[in-house]
Amino acid sequence: MSEGGGKGKKRSKQFYRKSAAKKKKGLESLEVGMKGFLITCNKDEKSCVREAYNIFNEYADRIYGPEHMSESSSDEDDPDDIDAALKKETKKLKAQDAKKDRRFQSVRSGANNVVFIKSQIHSPSEFAQRIVSDVAESKKKVVRHVQRIIPVDGTCKANIEQIKNLCSVLPKPVLHHAESRTKTYAVDFKARCNNSLKKTEVVDMLAREFIVRFGYHVVDLKYPDYTIICQVIKNVCCMSIVKDFYDLHRYNLHLISWENTSTENETAVGDDSAKRGESNNSNQEIGQGEGATGQGEGATGSVPHDQEYKDIDQVEEDKEQKKKSNENLFKEDPPPNLPIWISDMLEADRESS
Numbered sequence: 546m547s548e549g550g551g552k553g554k555k556r557s558k559q560f561y562r563k564s565a566a567k568k569k570k571g572l573e574s575l576e577v578g579m580k581g582f583l584i585t586c587n588k589d590e591k592s593c594v595r596e597a598y599n600i601f602n603e604y605a606d607r608i609y610g611p612e613h614m615s616e617s618s619s620d621e622d623d624p625d626d627i628d629a630a631l632k633k634e635t636k637k638l639k640a641q642d643a644k645k646d647r648r649f650q651s652v653r654s655g656a657n658n659v660v661f662i663k664s665q666i667h668s669p670s671e672f673a674q675r676i677v678s679d680v681a682e683s684k685k686k687v688v689r690h691v692q693r694i695i696p697v698d699g700t701c702k703a704n705i706e707q708i709k710n711l712c713s714v715l716p717k718p719v720l721h722h723a724e725s726r727t728k729t730y731a732v733d734f735k736a737r738c739n740n741s742l743k744k745t746e747v748v749d750m751l752a753r754e755f756i757v758r759f760g761y762h763v764v765d766l767k768y769p770d771y772t773i774i775c776q777v778i779k780n781v782c783c784m785s786i787v788k789d790f791y792d793l794h795r796y797n798l799h800l801i802s803w804e805n806t807s808t809e810n811e812t813a814v815g816d817d818s819a820k821r822g823e824s825n826n827s828n829q830e831i832g833q834g835e836g837a838t839g840q841g842e843g844a845t846g847s848v849p850h851d852q853e854y855k856d857i858d859q860v861e862e863d864k865e866q867k868k869k870s871n872e873n874l875f876k877e878d879p880p881p882n883l884p885i886w887i888s889d890m891l892e893a894d895r896e897s898s
Contacts, residue, residue, distance in 0.1 A: 729765035
């Protein structure tokens with residue numbers, strides 16, 4: 546409200562769009578020619594990127610060695626020389642620009658809850674396979690915000706011809722050997738923010754291309770040995786060929802760790818039940834030892850069948866007697882200080898009988 550009582554000017558939606566774009570101006574977007582990893586998360590993308598950096602850098606340092614960044618030149622120049630100082634400053638600025646192309650760099654994917662980590666490593670699919678396999682073997686929960694790690698060995702424009710050409714140049718898995726003739730395969734297709742591609746057309750084309758390139762293999766949609774991943778985000782298609790994709794819960798780290806913890810709980814419950822069974826067996830053995838002094842059937846510590854039937858008949862007789870005693874309650878000698886309506890009812894019952 547202004548001092549004159551008039552209303553302030555309402556800002557348009559374009560103003561807010563521009564301000565939001567300025568905040569994300571420094572981030573690079575997913576483009577054709579990149580390779581790396583698609584990371585899915587649950588709303589908190591900043592924490593997801595932080596966790597992905599920690600995991601990727603840990604495994605990259607273990608496999609490829611630590612990352613060496615180019616440092617600026619030494620400070621041996623004359624501080625009084627202005628030209629040398631200017632050259633040194635320009636070298637520093639160029640070095641900072643060069644540092645942007647690091648081993649792992651987050652870029653905007655164009656979809657919500659999906660982060661793309663651009664990478665300079667040779668084979669993202671083998672790198673992701675190593676991480677997921679280690680998580681499955683260690684049986685430990687290593688992440689909180691990262692859900693799925695989808696390797697991307699190549700990207701192209703989201704059209705049928707470009708996808709076919711990219712599939713023909715993807716890194717070959719170990720499928721062309723003679724012993725791998727019985728291997729199975731499947732196509733995993735997912736489109737986000739794109740309505741131009743039809744799933745059936747893409748899947749049929751990739752299946753034909755897979756057969757032409759690697760020979761005939763059997764299709765298995767439940768647990769294939771190899772999976773062609775095709776992830777489309779807006780006008781960019783991300784592809785790779787991975788192993789044991791469905792056996793490892795489509796590279797979902799949460800499901801892998803949850804399955805390991807559930808199996809551990811089941812084994813713990815089974816061990817407890819086995820211990821209880823052993824204790825029961827030991828108690829039975831003690832009872833058999835005490836009954837070993839008997840004769841005939843009682844020598845084994847077990848109860849004879851005739852005695853069991855007699856015990857059952859005795860229980861039935863006790864139940865009948867208790868029922869009759871409950872029916873005859875208060876009929877002969879009712880206790881004193883009863884309510885009037887109860888005493889009247891008992892007298893009427895006694896007269897009728």
